[in-house]
Amino acid sequence: MDRPALIVKIGSNVIARSDGALNTLLLSSLVRQMTDLRQQGYDVLLVSSGAVTAGRQQVTPGKKADPVVQRQVLAAVGQAQLMQVYRSLFEEHNTICAQILVTKEDFRSRRHYLNIRNCLDGILQHQVLPIVNENDVVSVTELMFTDNDELAGLLASMMGAQRLIILTNVDGIYDQPPSQAGAQLIAEIAPQQPLNALISAEKSNFGRGGMRTKSRMARKLADLGIGVHIANGQTDNILSKIINNQKVGTHFLPNRKVSPVKRWIGQAENTHQGSIHVNDGAYQALTQQEQANSLLPVGVIKIEGEFSKGEVVQLKHKGNIFGLGKSYYTSSQAQLLIGQSGKKPIIHYDHLYLSHS
Incomplete structure (x- = not known):
C-alpha cells in the first residue's frame, strides 16, 4: 500500500447506548472523522464490535438456549443491522464500505493470512473502506478471539499499519483503577516500560475484553513497530485529535519496525x-x-x-x-x-x- 494504513477499532461500549440500542449519533460523528482521514491520505480500516449488541434489540433468546448458539443467533441478526447502519452513514460521505468476517483460524495458516491481506489490499485500492468483524456466526469457543481488540491487533500487524486506534468508553490507561481517588491517566508508554500492575481488570457491560487485554495487545503491537492509541470514543473529534498528536488517551510508542513475516509470527501467540x-x-x-x-x-x-x-x-x-x-x-x-x-x-x-x- 502506498498510503499509510490506520486501523480504527470501535468497541461495543462505544456503539451501545445505556439502554443497549446502537448510538447512531456517535457513530455518525466517527464515520465523518474516518472519511476525513481518508481525504487526508490515509487508508482506514474499521474493526467494529456491536453485532451481538444490535441483535439483542431484535431477538430475545430463550433462557435455556446454549450460550454459543445464542451468540451465533444474535450475531447473525445483528451483523446485518450493524452493516446497514454503517452503509447508510458512509453513503452520506460518498464512501463505499465492505464487510469482512474472519475467525482466528484465518490467521493461523500463512496461506490464509496472505489471502486475507491480498483481499484487503484490493478493497483499499478500489477506494472502499473495509469493516472487519469476528464471524461470530461460525465461531465456537476455540476459534474465538479474546475480543475484537485481539482481532484489531492482528489486522494492524497484517497490514503494517502506521497506527491502531482503540476507541473505548474510558479516557485511556490509568496508573490505578480510574474509580479510585487520585488515579492518573498515563499519556505515553515507552517501549519496554513496565505496565502498572494496577491496570483495571474490569470489563464493560457489552464487550468481552477489559483494559488489561487491551494493554497486553498494545504492548505486543508496539514491540512490532506499530503505535497504539487507546482513547475515549465519546470525545469530540477524537480521531482528528489523535492524528494531530494532541494529548488525548494513552499512546503506546512504537519500537523499531520488524519484517512482515516476523509480525505474523509475533502475533501468533494465541494460535x-x-x-x-x-x-x-x-x-x-x-x-x-x-x-x-x-x-x-x-x-x-x-x-x-x-x-x-x-x-x-x-x-x-x-x-x-x-x-x-x-x-x-x-x-x-x-x-x-x-x-x-x-x-x-x-x-x-x-x-x-x-x-x-
Missing part, C-alpha cells in the same frame, strides 16, 4: 500449535542482542504438542515462554532430531520472534 523447549546454551544464543542465531536441534530438549512444517510454535526455557517461531520440521521430525548436531535449524532466525526483541 500456536505446539512448543519447543530449549537448554541453557540455546536460550543464551537466541536471546543475546549482539548476534542473530537460529535454533538448532542440538539445543532442543523437548517437543510438546503436534504441529506441521511451517506452523508457528512457542519457544520455552525452564517452562517460560520467551519467543515464537515458524518450524522448519513437523513435530514428529523434530522429535527425532532432539539433541543432534550438524542438522539444519528447526527455526531460522528470519522466522523467529523473541518477546521484547
